[in-house]
Amino acid sequence: MLRALAARLASGELDPVAHVRDVLERLAADPFNSVVALDAERALAEAADPRPGPLSGVAVGVKDLIDVAGLPTRCGSTVLADAPPATADAPVVARLRAAGAIVVAKLHTHEFAFGPTGDVAATGPARNPHDPTRITGGSSSGSAAAVAAGYLPFTLGTDTGASVRTPAALCGVVGLKPRFGALPTDGVFPLSETCDHVGLLTPDVDSAAFAWEVLSGEPAADPGSLRVGVLADDYWRPFDPVLDDAVAAAIAGLRAAGAEIVQLRTPMIDPLAATYAPIVGSEANATHAAWMAERPGDYQPATMARLAPWTLSAGEYIAAQRTRRRLVAELAQACAGVDALVLPTTRLRATPIGVAEVDGHDVRSALLALTLPFNLAGWPAVSVPGAVSDGGLPAGVQLVGVRLTEHQLLRVAATIAQS
Structure with missing residues (x-):
């Protein structure tokens, strides 16, 4: 899907402005609570003169844990309700823009990425497009739902223990967690610096392969005998x-x-497996300790309950x-x-x-x-x-x-x- 869409845009068969406008309209009407913010004015301006590259004119979405210049990063939390707009793109977002992609939206995340369900956030739960009474999985909840609903062919997420692969599984899409360190985590709000990965979600495997080729710059390779x-x-x-x-x-x-x-x-x-909770919990607690002491009521209760015990x-x-x-x-x-x-x-x-x-x-x-x-x-x-x-x-x-x-x-x- 992603490869074919990029080819249609490159050939002129599909107008980038029409593509981006259509995506924005569908995201604005989203019933699954997958969208946190739209960047409509900038996206349409970029679509009018898209940057050349393998993703030229392709609309993409970014989990609201990752900095996008001009938009606040609120991480699904009231703690960051007054966060100022990011002054620069995270490097992984900059790679997308360099490839010609157009960032149209910030997408729902489980609060501070600290949960695999996707139903704990200041903006309420994300809903599974296959059954809106059910969870999307998390924490890259909106990134998975937006792909599953057919709004976007490629979204960015993060994965500290499950957060790309679990929502991909529950929403019926493809979720790739690369090897540790393969994609930069600068400009990404940390959950656990020793376990955090940036990953991607797409509708199908070929789209994931194309997206990975663009993000990594690595050539395709055959596994050989297996x-x-x-x-x-x-x-x-x-x-x-x-x-x-x-x-x-x-x-x-x-x-x-x-x-x-x-x-x-x-x-x-x-x-x-038993080492996961103390490592991730301790690293997360260290990040949040000051806010937890100063404004505990701004956290969702489930998040506070998970963060508080990890004072190793x-x-x-x-x-x-x-x-x-x-x-x-x-x-x-x-x-x-x-x-x-x-x-x-x-x-x-x-x-x-x-x-x-x-x-x-x-x-x-x-x-x-x-x-x-x-x-x-x-x-x-x-x-x-x-x-x-x-x-x-x-x-x-x-x-x-x-x-x-x-x-x-x-x-x-x-x-x-x-x-």
């Missing part, structure tokens, strides 16, 4: 049998394409980071014989807005557990729509690059999308 690991430990099992079915269909597609499927055990996964000593924090490094090395050793992993993105599909527990399962944990290990490890990972055996809500399948680049991983993801 060994794919299937994780056999109880930790990796979803609660929803439809998600098991989606992964089984993905494995069948990979096998049919010539991949060797290998079962793996990861006995270190539970203690590794320096020794406890360092111990958690040392444990993380040791266990990530053990995970890498356990997966050393494969090129990629295939597993569900989440343990549950989209749940009702505001519901914390479903069938005895904690929703937040169910949306984080299968994605967060790869933020701790810094490995690239992508969520793609999987087969939905009951014809219901979207089911996400996650592919993780153990020895693959993002381009190679997306080539493998295309195999699943075609199966």
